[in-house]
Amino acid sequence: MQPNFPNSLALLRQAESDKLYHKLLLQLDKDFKLANIPIEIISPITPQELVSLLREKIYRLIMENVTKCLDLFYIVDIPEAALAELEGEDAVEKAEYLSFLLLKRTWKKVWYKERYS
Secondary structure, three states: OOOOOOOOHHHHHHHHHHHHHHHHHHHHHHHHOOOOOOOOOOOOOOOOHHHHHHHHHHHHHHOOHHHHHHHHOOOOOOHHHHHOOOOOOOHHHHHHHHHHHHHHHHHHHHHHHHHHO
């Protein structure tokens, strides 16, 4: 597992090369459902499309329903300290960063489940 990815696309390329991309999509879908946030991750979806979809979804959550956004990050298990770092950032930058955090944490869960199950 590569612990430090420079961006979301690099992370998703690694997931593809490890043949875990589909499991990552399933985990994302599961986490969004647990947070009661509708999202349509339609397969086949390219990594670029997935990044755009997540960024747009999180942007809308930030703008329209911050509580649901926080619920999602609690379910995914993103540390509150990472969220606190975003004070003062604009919504687009927040959405980009939060999408990356979401993908990193989801990737970690999928990778560990695959490796140690």
